[in-house]
Amino acid sequence: MVKFLCSSICVFMIGCIVRGQELTDYIDHADKFLKTHVKDGRVKYADIKKDPRELLNLLEMASVISVSKSEKYNYQAFWINTYNLLVIDGIVKNYPLKSPLDVPGFFDKIIYNAGGTYFTLNDIENTMLRDNFPDEARFHFVLVCAGLGCPPIKSGAYKPLLLKEQLQEQTVKALNDPNFIKVDNNQVQVSQIFEWYHDDFVKNAFSLKDFINLYRKEQLPENSVLSYYTYDWSLNELH
Numbered sequence: 001m002v003k004f005l006c007s008s009i010c011v012f013m014i015g016c017i018v019r020g021q022e023l024t025d026y027i028d029h030a031d032k033f034l035k036t037h038v039k040d041g042r043v044k045y046a047d048i049k050k051d052p053r054e055l056l057n058l059l060e061m062a063s064v065i066s067v068s069k070s071e072k073y074n075y076q077a078f079w080i081n082t083y084n085l086l087v088i089d090g091i092v093k094n095y096p097l098k099s100p101l102d103v104p105g106f107f108d109k110i111i112y113n114a115g116g117t118y119f120t121l122n123d124i125e126n127t128m129l130r131d132n133f134p135d136e137a138r139f140h141f142v143l144v145c146a147g148l149g150c151p152p153i154k155s156g157a158y159k160p161l162l163l164k165e166q167l168q169e170q171t172v173k174a175l176n177d178p179n180f181i182k183v184d185n186n187q188v189q190v191s192q193i194f195e196w197y198h199d200d201f202v203k204n205a206f207s208l209k210d211f212i213n214l215y216r217k218e219q220l221p222e223n224s225v226l227s228y229y230t231y232d233w234s235l236n237e238l239h
Contacts, residue, residue, distance in 0.1 A: 023074055023160075026061045030081050031157035033058060041152020042238035043088060049095045058085055062114040069132050073160040076129065080142050080158045082114050083124045087146050090121075091235070099233045100146040107145070130200070137200040137211070138167040140193050141174045149191060149232035151180065168215075175215040182229065186221045189229040 033054050037044045048055055062085070067078045090106055091097070100106045107121045119127070129139050144153040151174040158166050174180050182189040194201060194208055201211040208226060213219045 022065050026065055027157050027159055029058055035156050038153055038155040039238055042236050044238050045091055045095050048092050052092055055089055066116050073163045077158045077160045077163050079124050079128045083143050086112050091146050099235055101233050138171045141171045146236055147233040148236050172215045175212055176217050186223045186225055188220055188224045188226050190226055192228045192231040195228045
């Protein structure tokens with residue numbers, strides 16, 4: 001009985017180590033790929049199109065990795081990175097193009113395989129991330145849709161041990177960007193992201209302005225009037 005129990009524990013622990021190593025390897029490779037092909041919030045799609053092997057290898061790795069939402073930061077980092085890589089893959093497969101919306105069903109119809117399951121990009125955003133972690137509004141500043149209206153894509157991967165800081169950093173970066181939050185005296189124009197996902201930002205008795213001011217270095221004026229500017233779906237391409 002003791003021998004069997006020890007064997008079971010060893011098998012369990014080895015399984016955990018293997019899965020953990022797979023995730024570490026995946027994120028390390030994603031980090032290298034993104035640092036090579038992303039600069040100033042834009043992506044070198046043409047270069048990736050010429051040689052997509054590294055991206056295809058990453059997505060092959062992602063297809064067999066298993067992550068549990070009980071391991072919060074592993075799970076979130078995996079799906080954030082995978083979303084951003086799959087968006088790049090979707091653009092590269094259809095490149096050249098001017099916008100992700102040039103591809104019918106880009107977000108809600110095309111099916112991908114990762115994490116041992118099949119889903120759309122919208123499924124990752126809404127089911128894997130938003131539904132499982134409804135109090136984490138900062139996802140909206142790290143999931144990048146390939147449009148210039150999105151917060152800029154990070155040059156590097158999101159890592160489990162750094163994810164809390166990375167979520168904070170990217171949110172602060174977006175909400176202090178004058179092209180993302182446009183302030184003209186008391187007239188403030190904000191991205192349609194805040195309109196489409198309004199409820200995510202106003203939980204815990206926050207107003208939308210209160211949420212934005214949590215991350216602003218210079219607070220929005222007390223008498224601010226907020227409106228939404230039109231989302232820019234132009235491709236976030238680095239020429």
